[in-house]
Every structure is written in structure tokens, then in C-alpha cells.
Amino acid sequence: RQKMGRWKGICKKVMTLVLVFVAHRIDVSVGTTYVRDTATIAFITSELISILENAGMMGLPIPNVLTRAVDVLKQRVEGRDTNE
DSSP states (O other): OHHHHHHHHHHHHHHHHHHHHHHHHHHHHHTOSHHHHHHHHHHHHHHHHHHHHHHHHTTOOOOHHHHHHHHHHHHHHTTOOTTO
């Protein structure tokens, strides 16, 4: 069971790299860097949120500002904007 989780994680990372590569190729064909940069920033943000969540589960103190920012991002991703 643990092996399957490891393979799933590896496949997720490989797909992330593939998507950034595809974004780069789109940018090369269009002559910009916007798509690649956007994809890269999105993946970096996702990983930072994951790191913060894991640090919180380990009991490390997380500043309230970061905790609230993660909550706002999660709500927006799930389609529940707090401004409505």
C-alpha cells in the first residue's frame, strides 16, 4: 500500500513537470513567457501550501496570517469566495 502512494506522488511530480514543459512550449510558439510563469507560480504556491499544512500537522507554530491566507486560498479553490 505504501508503494502505491509513493508511485502516485512520483507520477504527480512528473505530470507537474510535463505541464510546465507544455506551458513553456506554448510560450515559445506564441513568443511570451506568461503561460510558463503562471503555471510555475501556481505549482510553487500549491507546494508552499502543502508544506505549511504539513508543518502545522507536525505541531510547528504557524503565524495566523499564513493560516488565514491558506484558508482563503482553499475556499477560493473550492468555489466558496468569502466576499459573497
